[in-house]
Amino acid sequence: MRLCSFLSGEVAHAGVAGVDDSVLDVTWIVEARGDDLPRTVAGWVELGSAGIDRLRRLCAESSSEHVVGDVGDLTLLAPMGRLARNVICVGANYREHIEESVRAVGEIDVPDAPVYFTKDVRSVCGPFEDISWDPAVSAQLDWEVELAVVIGRAGRNIRPADALGHVFGYAVFNDVSARDVQLSRNQWWKGKSIEGSSPLGPFLVTSDEIADPQDLELTCWVDGVEMQRSTTKLMIHDVAALIADLSRTLTLEPGDVISTGTPAGVGLARTPPQWLVPGSVLESEITGLGRQCNRVVEAGV
Structure with missing residues (x-):
C-alpha cells in the first residue's frame, strides 16, 4: 500500500493511494466507523505489520464514497507529519x-x-x-x-x-x-x-x-x-x-x-x-x- 498524509481543510488526514492514484480517506473511514484505530499514518506505523494487515482489510471494506480525489488534486504532506525523533x-x-x-x-x-x-x-x-x-x-x-x-x-x-x-x-x-x-x-x-x-x-x-x-x-x-x-x-x-x-x-x-x-x-x-x-x-x-x-x-x- 501507498500511505500518504494530506490536508482536509486545515487538518492532516491519513490516506491510501490506489493503483489509479485515487486516495481513500482513512481518517474519515475510521471516524465514520467509530473504531479505535489510528487516524494518522504515524499511528498506523506504530502498529507495525499488524497495522498493514488491518489497514488493508479496512480499505477493502470501504466504499467509493470515501475517495477524496486523486493524488494530484490533494495537498500532500510528509507521510508521518512531524517526526517524533530526528x-x-x-x-x-x-x-x-x-x-x-x-x-x-x-x-x-x-x-x-x-x-x-x-x-x-x-x-x-x-x-x-x-x-x-x-x-x-x-x-x-x-x-x-x-x-x-x-x-x-x-x-x-x-x-x-x-x-x-x-x-x-x-x-x-x-x-x-x-x-x-x-x-x-x-x-x-x-x-x-x-x-x-x-x-x-x-x-x-x-x-x-x-x-x-x-x-x-x-x-x-x-x-x-x-x-x-x-x-x-x-x-x-x-x-x-x-x-x-x-x-x-x-x-x-x-x-x-x-x-x-x-x-x-x-x-x-x-x-x-x-x-x-x-x-x-x-x-x-x-x-x-x-x-x-x-x-x-x-x-x-
Whole structure:
C-alpha cells in the first residue's frame, strides 16, 4: 500500500493511494466507523505489520464514497507529519559519492563501519512543498536523493537476517544540505538541518510492496536535468546491515526513519560546483516509491 498524509481543510488526514492514484480517506473511514484505530499514518506505523494487515482489510471494506480525489488534486504532506525523533542519516554509503567528495573537498576518512549523523525533525518538509533559500543562512544548498527506511517493529540486537522484518515501509527522501554551513564545522548536524529543506514522500510504501530494497533505482533532477541516477545495489552497507548495526547500541522504535545515503552526482562535486537557487525545481524519484517535486523560493518573497 501507498500511505500518504494530506490536508482536509486545515487538518492532516491519513490516506491510501490506489493503483489509479485515487486516495481513500482513512481518517474519515475510521471516524465514520467509530473504531479505535489510528487516524494518522504515524499511528498506523506504530502498529507495525499488524497495522498493514488491518489497514488493508479496512480499505477493502470501504466504499467509493470515501475517495477524496486523486493524488494530484490533494495537498500532500510528509507521510508521518512531524517526526517524533530526528532522522538517522548514513554518510558515505556509496563509493562513487565518496570518490567525488574526495575530488571536491580533499581526503575523507571513511571507516569500515557505517557513518551516522542526524537531521532535526524540523528540517523535514512535504514532497511538493517550497524550499526556502536564504543567503543569510546558506548560499550553497545541495541535493542528495536517498532511500528512507521507516521502522515498524521495535528491536535491539537485531540480526541482519531478521532486520527487514522490522521495516514498516520505504519512502523517497532528499537530504538537502547547506554545504557552506556543513563544511565550516567539524560536525554535519547544523548544515543538514535547515528548517523545511528536506522533502519526504510523497508516499510511505509498505514493506510488502518492495520485494528487495537493494534493487531500487534512485534519480534526481534539477530544472529537468538529470543530476543523480544510481541503484541501491551499490550501497556499501545495505538496509539490513544498517538496521542490525544501529540496533546494537540503541533500541529501534516504530516511526524511526533511517536515510541510507546518497549516490554520486551532488552539486558540490561538479565543476564548477552547482547549487540550488531561487527558481530551481528539485525532483527526486525512487522505483515504486513515487516522485517528489519541490521549488526553491527566496525567503520572504
